[in-house]
Amino acid sequence: MSLALGGGKMAENLKDCRVCGKSSWSQLQDLCRLAKTSCPALGISRKNLCIFEVDYLCNYKKVREQEYYLVKWRGYPDSENTWEPRRNLRCAGILKQFHRDLEQELFRRSGRRPRVRPPRHLDAALVDFLVQKGRQRKALQRWERELNAKRAHKGRISVENEVDLHGPPQDFTYINEYKMGEGITLSQMATGCECKDCLDDQANGCCPGALLKKFAYNVQGQVRLQAGQPIYECNARCRCSSDCPNRVVQRGISYNLCIFRTANGRGWGVRTLEKIRNHSFVMEYVGEIITSEEAERRGQIYDRQGITYLFDLDYVEDVYTVDAAYYGNVSHFVNHSCSPNLQVYNVFVDNLDERLPRIAFFATRTIWAGEELTFDYNMQVDPIDVESTRMDSNFGLAGLTGSPKKRVRIECKCGTESCRKYLF
Known part of the structure; x- marks a missing residue:
């Protein structure tokens, strides 16, 4: 909010001047009631002066x-x-x-x-x-x-705890995109597409085609690639608009989600508040990008604390890791399941460094309102067909597609019929 400067001739000269105020509107109203002072600008009159919240x-x-x-x-x-x-x-x-x-x-x-x-x-x-x-x-x-x-996406976030007395997590900062660790930089896309219609009238196959890859989405924005194949979206150098059908992950979370306290000892979880169609983008896994060596050091600390937020970026080689322990978005609170409803895809937008893909979660089936969102922390991807490129094959052969770093044997509490009993 802003406060107007006033007072005699100065007010006339500075009538359009504003200074930042640190108090919210409601806090200023409370101050008026405490001082028993009416203030029409704040909506405090003699009639409601004694009405307290x-x-x-x-x-x-x-x-x-x-x-x-x-x-x-x-x-x-x-x-x-x-x-x-x-x-x-x-x-x-x-x-x-x-x-x-x-x-x-x-x-x-x-x-x-x-x-x-x-x-x-x-x-x-x-x-x-x-x-x-x-x-x-x-x-x-x-x-x-x-x-x-703090969110930079359409979907709203609600918070609910009907289980215990735990409050907000300590030392957690909400971010909307990767936070680069010391000495790590992103390389920018060199060129962009000049398509008239990136779905139906592609020039040189649009951005994916220029890299000999398949177009990832259908007209509804649902992913149509096999898990393990990379997604190349249009970038900042492309001539297409923000509503281009090849701009899905970069538009951010579109669904209203709820961070809630689970009743079976799994801490916080995330549920959707609206229906999510099969193969639709749900959210990204974001956090601080660190080297694998730094991840090993932090992992030993996290082991003693009993937390798991390290996510390997091993699309072509295990060089970098996403650490969402202290910096992250809604995905920080998504729990593991041995029968998950989210699938991991590697996505490239403005950055073409194959060692630093964006990690996107897509629905593996229709997810109904009120259902918890989960992914497999030890996700396996079947090898990609022989016509795939070297990069795709390496991704499939790597086995783990960006799963959290394996540390100690942790008991699984997902409760599904296919539960493996342990996370790792």
Whole structure:
């Protein structure tokens, strides 16, 4: 947001001047209410000056059939919490969530179906849980806003944890493309296509044809190549527009996705909030590009921490690795499955360095709204047909198509019928 400079003649001279403000709109409104000052520019008038926003609910009690809630007010410290009768609260969603959390915790304690009505008074342990849950929800809401502010793609990101009290992950930065490690650079594409229509009226076979490769997509943008064959998209030097049918991965995530806490001990996961058609692009695996030597060093540290975010870029040779432990996108949270619904493809856009492909996930089948997204951390690709080029053959013979670096024997919790019991 911006704040206007004002004051006498200076205001007249600087009427179009703006300076950056570090407070959000809602924070400035809270400051007005704290100071009991009206501000038409912020929408604070005498009528709504005393209308305060509920942050979360901390406690509940029933006195003479009257329900009361202990309210944490937004913008005020805990010392300003007050007990309010239900009739004073106009926050139907927060009330509903509070009682849902209360019922779930009572059920967890007793193992019996929750009561139709809550107890008249809550014990200290239950109150402590509800306060932690309220704080957690606010933290997750802030994180969700931060993720969506940083994303450079169409698809929105939501965050949900109905399982435990874990909040946002620490030391994780959302990025939209590779972060180059020290001493690593991308080589830019030398030429681009001059097609009138990159799908139906290709000049010299468009970008893939110029490199003796097949065109990757159909008219719906679905990949039609066998897994293991590279995808060459149009680049910044091409004359085609941004809606070219050969620009799919570079347009980013188009589906609304949810980062959620899994209920079976697999940590965070990702589910789609809308239907994804078979062979459609879903997301890229992005992170920090490091050398394989550096990956070996970090891998020993990650082993002790029990995390797996190292992804080998072994399309032609194992030189570089993607480390998504601290820098990544939604793919950072995608779990393994021995029967996955995502397939890895190597993609080249503006960079032609065969050692640094972009890693794209495409749907292996129709994925329905609410379904978790998964890929095989130890993915195998069948050898490519004999007519394929040397580069394609090496990719197939390499066996692992960019799977996370194999370290220790980790138990698999995917729960599928074809589960191999261990990740590696």
